[in-house]
Amino acid sequence: MHRRRTSHTEPTARTSSRTSRRTPSSPEPHRPDAPAIEAIGLRKSFGPVRVLTGVDLQVERGEVFSLLGPNGAGKTTTVRILATLTAPDGGLARVAGRDVVAERAAVRRVISLTGQFAAVDEKQTAEENLRMMARLSGLSRPAARRRAAELLERFDLTAAARRRAQTYSGGMRRRLDLAAGLVGEPEVIFLDEPTTGLDPRSRAGLWEVVRELSAAGSTVFLTTQYLEEADRLADRIALVDGGRLIAQGSADELKARVSGHRLDLVAAGPEAYLRIVSRVGPEAGRPWRPWRRPEGAAQAGPVPAHEPWQPRQLRHSPDSLTLALPTDGGADEVRALLDRADPERCDVVRFSVERATLDDVFLALTGREAAPHQETAHV
Amino acid sequence: MSDALGSDALGPIGRTVTMTGRRIRISARDIDAVITSLLLPLMLMAVFIYLFGGAIDTGTAYVTYVVPGVLVLCAAFGGSTTAIGVTEDMKGGIIDRFRSLGVGGTSILAGHVVASTLRNLLSTALVLGAALLIGFRPDASPAGWLAAAGLLTAFVVTISWLSTAVGLLARTPEAASGFSFFMVFLPYPSSAFVPIDTMPGWLHGFAEHQPVTPMIESLRGLLLAEPVGNEPWVALAWCAGILTVSVAASAALFRVRSR
Numbered sequence: 006m007h008r009r010r011t012s013h014t015e016p017t018a019r020t021s022s023r024t025s026r027r028t029p030s031s032p033e034p035h036r037p038d039a040p041a042i043e044a045i046g047l048r049k050s051f052g053p054v055r056v057l058t059g060v061d062l063q064v065e066r067g068e069v070f071s072l073l074g075p076n077g078a079g080k081t082t083t084v085r086i087l088a089t090l091t092a093p094d095g096g097l098a099r100v101a102g103r104d105v106v107a108e109r110a111a112v113r114r115v116i117s118l119t120g121q122f123a124a125v126d127e128k129q130t131a132e133e134n135l136r137m138m139a140r141l142s143g144l145s146r147p148a149a150r151r152r153a154a155e156l157l158e159r160f161d162l163t164a165a166a167r168r169r170a171q172t173y174s175g176g177m178r179r180r181l182d183l184a185a186g187l188v189g190e191p192e193v194i195f196l197d198e199p200t201t202g203l204d205p206r207s208r209a210g211l212w213e214v215v216r217e218l219s220a221a222g223s224t225v226f227l228t229t230q231y232l233e234e235a236d237r238l239a240d241r242i243a244l245v246d247g248g249r250l251i252a253q254g255s256a257d258e259l260k261a262r263v264s265g266h267r268l269d270l271v272a273a274g275p276e277a278y279l280r281i282v283s284r285v286g287p288e289a290g291r292p293w294r295p296w297r298r299p300e301g302a303a304q305a306g307p308v309p310a311h312e313p314w315q316p317r318q319l320r321h322s323p324d325s326l327t328l329a330l331p332t333d334g335g336a337d338e339v340r341a342l343l344d345r346a347d348p349e350r351c352d353v354v355r356f357s358v359e360r361a362t363l364d365d366v367f368l369a370l371t372g373r374e375a376a377p378h379q380e381t382a383h384v
Numbered sequence: 385m386s387d388a389l390g391s392d393a394l395g396p397i398g399r400t401v402t403m404t405g406r407r408i409r410i411s412a413r414d415i416d417a418v419i420t421s422l423l424l425p426l427m428l429m430a431v432f433i434y435l436f437g438g439a440i441d442t443g444t445a446y447v448t449y450v451v452p453g454v455l456v457l458c459a460a461f462g463g464s465t466t467a468i469g470v471t472e473d474m475k476g477g478i479i480d481r482f483r484s485l486g487v488g489g490t491s492i493l494a495g496h497v498v499a500s501t502l503r504n505l506l507s508t509a510l511v512l513g514a515a516l517l518i519g520f521r522p523d524a525s526p527a528g529w530l531a532a533a534g535l536l537t538a539f540v541v542t543i544s545w546l547s548t549a550v551g552l553l554a555r556t557p558e559a560a561s562g563f564s565f566f567m568v569f570l571p572y573p574s575s576a577f578v579p580i581d582t583m584p585g586w587l588h589g590f591a592e593h594q595p596v597t598p599m600i601e602s603l604r605g606l607l608l609a610e611p612v613g614n615e616p617w618v619a620l621a622w623c624a625g626i627l628t629v630s631v632a633a634s635a636a637l638f639r640v641r642s643r
Contacts, residue, residue, distance in 0.1 A: 090480055090642075110486060118484050122477035126406065128413045140402050141485045143394060169413070189485065 039102030041066045041193050041224035042087060046096035049082050056082045058248040059096070064226060064241070066192075069219045071239035072228040073363070079248040080228035081121070084197045087226065088118040101192055117186035118195040123178050124185065127171040131162050131181050134170060135188060142189035149188075156184040160214070176207025183214060194218060196227040200234060212238055232363035242363070246371045260361040262369075266334030267359045268342055272326040277352035282321075285330060285346050320368060331369065334358055399487050403495025404502075407469065411503060417465040422507045425458035426514055432577060433518065440578055451515045452603035453576025456596055458511050459540050460571060462504035463547035464564035470496055470551025471560040474641050489638040493548055500544035501537070508536060522607040532606040535616060539599055542623040543567065545630035552637035570596045575604075595622035 042064035049057040057079045064070040072080050085091040087098055089109045098105045100112045125134045132153055139149035157163045160180040165173065170181060179199065186194065196215070200208040215238055219225055229235055235242045236256045244252040244259070252259055272278035320329040330346070332338050339358060347353040394402065411417045432454070437446035473479060473492070482492055512520075524532065547564060554560035571577070573587060574597040583591055591597060598619040605612035 085480075088480075088484060090483060113484050113486050116484065118480060120477040120480060124477035124481035126410060126478065128410045129406070133409065137402060137406055138481070138485065140394060141399060141482065141487050185481065 039099065040064060041068065042070070042098070042100050042226060044083075044087065044096065044098040047083065047086055047093050047098060048095040049079075049086065049091065049093050056248055057086075057093070060245070060248075060250055062243055062250060062253065064224060066224050067219070067222055068240045069215065069225045069227070069238055071235035071242045072226070072245055073230070073232065073235040073242050073367075074228075074245035075230055078245045080230075080245055081197055083245070084118065084120075084195050084226070084228055088116055088195050089113055090118070114189070115192040116195060117189060117191035117193075118197065119179075119183050119186040119199060120197045121201060123170075123182050125170050125178070125181050128169055130167050130169055131157060131173075131184075132166040134181065134185055138185045138188040144188075152188055156187060160184045174207070175203055176210060179203060179207065179211060180214070183211070187218075191223070193224045193226065196225065198228055198230065200229070200231070208234075232367065236363050244367065244370060251370050252366065256363060259363065259366045262366065265361055266332050267320075267361050267365055268330045268332045268339055269357045269359055270328055270330070270343075270346060270353050271355040272328070273352055273354045274326070275323075278323060278326050278328070280352050281328065281346045284348075285342070286328075320365070329359075329365075331361070331365065332358070396491055399491035400494045400498065403482075403487070403491050404498040407495050407499030408502065411465065411469060411499065414465075417468070421458075421462040421465050421503060422510060424461050425454055425507060425511050428457060429454040429511060429515065430518075436577075442579055445519065447515065447519050448521065448608065449604070450577060451512070451520045452600045452607065453571055453574075454511055454515070455508055455536060455603065456539065456576060456600055457568070457571045458507050459504050459536075459543050460564075460567040462500060462507055462540070463543040463550075463567050464561055465503070466496060466500035466544055466547035467551035467554065467560040467564045468557045469500075470548050471554045471557050474552060475556070479642055483642065489635065489642065493634055493638060496548050496551075497541065497544045500547065501540050504540040504544065505537065508540070523609040524607045525609060528606045528609055531616065532603050535599065535602055535606070535619060538620060538623045542627045542630070545627055545634060549630045549633040549637060552634055552641055570594060571600070574600055576600050595619075595626065598622065 040063050042062070044060055044062050047057050047060040048055075060079070060083055062070075062072075072083060074080055082091060086093045087100055087105060089100075089105045089112050092106055101115045103111045103115075105112050125131075126137075129137070135153035135156055136149045139152045140146070144152055154163075154166075157166045160183065162177065162181060162184070165177060170178060173181065183196070183199070199215070200211050203211065212234070215225055215227065225238075227234075227238065239256065241253065241255055242259060243250045252262060254262070270281060272281055322328065330342055332342060339356075343353065343356065429450070432450050433447050437450065440446055440449075442449040470493075473496075479492065522529075546567065550563045550567075551560050554563050573583070573591050574580070574594055575591070576596065580588060580591045580597070598615045599622070602612050602616040602619050604610070605615065
């Protein structure tokens with residue numbers, strides 16, 4: 006039985022008519038217990054470029070799952086494979102219990118994909134776009150008209166329904182795009198970088214929509230390069246870098262994996278700053294990633310309590326004379342870190358203990374800042 | 385196929401009809417495309433008849449000589465619009481969306497071809513109407529008209545598929561427009577605007593045996609009720625050959641482009 010949703014007007018009728026039409030002899034078995042998405046060892050190369058080198062993931066029904074990583078990490082390729090648009094070179098993937106290669110048509114009937122490029126016709130109005138999509142997804146003319154009106158209302162586009170999409174703002178266009186992906190009432194919704202290029206207000210609006218979809222019971226798989234976005238929306242996050250997942254878990258679990266907290270130190274001056282760095286930074290010993298767990302240890306656990314002290318990976322902000330050290334936040338360790346950073350008690354003027362952000366996780370696991378920072382650095 | 389709740393499944397034909405409707409709406413709103421495929425052939429016809437025509441001796445009134453050529457040129461201009469439309473489609477994300485709705489390349493490309501054919505037949509009718517107004521006087525029998533219409537339709541369908549393949553090959557609309565230049569150029573070194581025997585000798589071989597010449601000779605013969613010999617069959621053979629290659633190339637290119 007399909008999950009019933011608030012906007013779901015004729016779920017059983019549509020499913021049964023399709024099932025009987027496409028496979029009259031062997032009705033498709035519903036697999037309500039299967040995870041929404043599962044992938045094992047996905048690999049994909051484009052020519053000599055190895056884009057995915059073995060991606061494993063599992064997304065439960067009703068979950069909001071975020072694939073987080075910089076440009077070129079393999080996010081879009083993963084989504085395209087899961088959405089049956091690209092065939093993997095190796096590995097296995099199932100969506101709603103159906104194989105994305107062998108049962109491609111069945112998968113397509115239960116998913117929608119909203120990509121980075123707007124998939125609506127600029128020269129058609131919002132209403133025409135939605136009615137066309139509804140017709141293609143198998144609704145009759147009157148049903149398509151009703152469905153289009155309903156989606157326009159839900160995405161706050163009714164007033165602009167008869168305007169061509171080319172006159173829309175970025176946020177409106179993205180909403181229309183998302184609406185177009187929902188005409189077929191998909192069980193699993195793929196959003197590939199849904200807020201890239203949007204202004205903050207439109208982004209907040211889109212987040213609201215994702216929350217509503219999730220509240221209505223849909224599974225949402227979204228990719229993003231914004232840590233904040235994954236943090237706010239996702240039940241679970243997978244960090245992807247260089248074609249493989251480097252960590253998976255809830256935002257809290259991931260943050261706990263780094264160290265849970267961050268000690269921010271403000272130096273008294275530029276020389277003091279350099280002295281602190283020389284005492285605690287990576288230069289003080291061999292390069293080291295703080296508390297990085299061995300491969301495959303995806304579950305977060307308590308940070309080892311009595312690890313011998315080692316130099317820390319730092320986040321530098323020389324402009325503000327601030328540097329950040331990972332820590333478990335415990336009084337003992339904070340005290341010890343302060344002593345080591347500033348034994349003479351004259352270089353550090355202020356400190357604060359902050360909860361680790363996904364930024365810290367990303368830095369700790371990849372050795373570099375997450376993408377949007379890098380991009381601004383290049384521009 | 386509708387049930388009481390209003391859900392019916394579109395078959396391949398329904399999908400193609402929907403895709404055709406989409407392309408017609410889009411190209412009707414594209415001012416550039418409307419001008420290119422409707423106004424330009426009309427203007428060219430005026431240029432040839434009123435500016436060059438006086439200097440060209442074809443043994444008949446020049447308008448009578450040139451109209452079949454303008455009809456063919458008109459289809460070629462329409463082809464460039466089709467190619468650009470296909471390229472623009474492939475560039476955006478909408479093809480992925482269609483595919484995720486279970487709409488395959490066949491319906492998508494057929495939509496382009498049917499819309500292109502209808503658009504080109506409309507512009508052909510307009511040009512023919514204008515030609516009749518400015519003094520084109522065909523003597524064709526009803527059978528001749530029918531044969532000419534059939535040939536022209538075959539030509540337009542062929543050009544539409546060829547343009548679709550070109551559109552799939554090109555990565556940008558500018559490239560598509562550039563690629564389709566050869567289609568627009570092909571009627572010039574043929575018997576479309578001037579008799580071939582007025583051209584330099586080295587050009588005769590090409591001009592007599594290129595695909596556009598038999599089409600133009602057939603249309604001219606049929607519309608003026610003159611003997612056409614086996615020209616229509618040669619023209620149809622060209623169409624069939626180009627069509628086969630274009631359809632096969634389109635299918636292969638679509639797979640590559642949308643993988």
